[in-house]
Each structure stands twice: as C-alpha cells, then as structure tokens.
Amino acid sequence: MNLLKNLNDTNGSAELILNCAENCLTEFDESLFGCEMGIAYGGGIESIGKIWKNRGTIYGVDTFEGHPKYLAETCSYSKKIGGINSFAAKCMDYWYYVRKDDYGIEKIKQEYIQSQLDKQKLDNVILIKELITNQTKIDFIQKLHYVLIDLDIPTSIWDAYNLVKDKIVSKGYLCLHDCLPENHIFGCYDIYQNILKENLFNIIKEYPKNFLVILRKKWDQLSQNYFMTRCKKINYFIV
Ligand SMILES: C[S@@+](CC[C@H](N)C(=O)[O-])C[C@H]1O[C@@H](n2cnc3c(N)ncnc32)[C@H](O)[C@@H]1O
Secondary structure (H helix, E strand, O other), X not given: OOOOOOHHHHOOOHHHHHHHHHHHHHHOXXXXXXXXXXXXXXXXXXXXXXXXXXXEEEEEEEOOOOOOHHHHHOOHHHXXXXXXXXXXXXXXXXXXXXXXXXXXXXXXXXXXXXXXXXXXXXXXXXXXXXXXXXXXXXXXXXXXXXXXXXXXXXHHHHHHHHHXXXXXXXXXXXXXXXXXXXXXXXXXXXXXXXXXXXXXXXXXXXXXXXXEEEXXXXXXXXXXXXXXXXXXHOOOOOO
C-alpha cells in the first residue's frame, strides 16, 4: 500500500510505467538509477523505491512549490494559445483546488513527501528540488536506466529530455507522458517528434489512451536483432 498519491493511477499509465522499472531488475545486472521528472505527490517514486529496494536509486525532481505555470509564458507553443491560461499551465489546478480534499497543495511539499518516505525507510528515493530549464544541471547523476518525463509544459519536456538523453544507458527506458494523443497538450506531440528525429531512441509502444509513450535507448545492431526477436515473442510493437 502506497502512502503517497500517484496521479498516473488516474489515467491508467502508472502500471505501464512501473512495468518498465520492474523490467530493469532483470534486464540490467548492475545497480539501477532512475529519475522521475515531475513527481507531483510522489506516488510514482515511492513505488519504484519499493520495487528497487536493495537494487537501485530513484531520483524525483520537482519544484515542490506547485506547477510552474509561468514557464508557459516562455514556451513558444503554450504562448501561442494563451500562455499562463493555456491547458499546459493550468492542468494541475484541478488537483490543487477542485480535488483539494484528497490532493490539494499541502501534500506536494518536499517535507511532507520526505516524511512519508522516511516512515517506510525508503532511503533509495532521493528528492531533488529544482526548476527544470535549459540551465539546469544534474551532474551528480552519472547514468540512468529509467526516466519518466511528466512535466506537462512542452518547453520543460524538451529541457528535461536534453538533461537526460546522454545519461540514459543503452536499452534504458524513457517514458514520456502527455505527448500523445496528438491533440492532448498543445506542443507536446511536436516535442515528441523532435525527440524521435534525434534518432537516439526506439519506440517500444505508444499508449495514446493513457497519454504515454515508452521509448528505449538504441543499442548496437547485434543486440538489437536479439532484442527485437524477444520483443516479438512478448508482443511488443517496435517501429
Ligand atoms: C502532471 S504532474 C506529475 C505527475 C506525477 N508524475 C504522477 O504521476 O503523480 C507535473 C509535475 O511537474 C512539475 N513541473 C512542471 N514543470 C516543471 C519544471 N520545469 N521543473 C520542475 N518541475 C516541474 C509540477 O510541479 C508538477 O508537480
């Protein structure tokens, strides 16, 4: 039972994302490192902390002060459709104010999330209070086997991608939330297409109904052939 809420439980993507973290246990022999960028109430990293207990470290990045909607004013996509009034800017208001009894703004604070992790001795979950921009540095993270980018604002998704793309190991997972379906959050689909154009990742599967796409870092041809055969057996779709 989790003590922290996972917003992705409300759209069916949590299980798909956690499967990737679980797969890392058998797919990589070494100590695991992961990062969720945009943790909100922290339920995602709490789950991974449990799944990876004694095997890996999961970092969780957020402002812990609420969704930085002002960034929508500097995002070229969001700016076009209202900036601070765009959906990308306002999408967390529902959880903060409409669902305030269950969610609200107290449970996003770093002290609260840390206290719930401490209660469960989840010392492999590390909270990072940081605003992700094109100036952000995460030099203390050397490599990553799993990343979830769940930030809602197109420019933040792109900045987060650039922070992690070279740290993700060969065959490492990159889960992108809100980039599908095409008309979900204006600009996120374009960012996803720009990520694909970089040619660093394979699509494992797109889940438009769950606003999710799962990618994996490319690897050398020999192991790629082996992996494609394995994926076909377990019914993964690779493009
Ligand atoms: C949709 S919520 C994340 C949901 C979470 N992954 C879950 O499944 O419960 C988006 C979060 O991203 C954070 N966020 C958005 N842009 C950010 C940025 N540029 N830097 C840091 N955090 C950001 C917000 O504060 C918010 O908590």
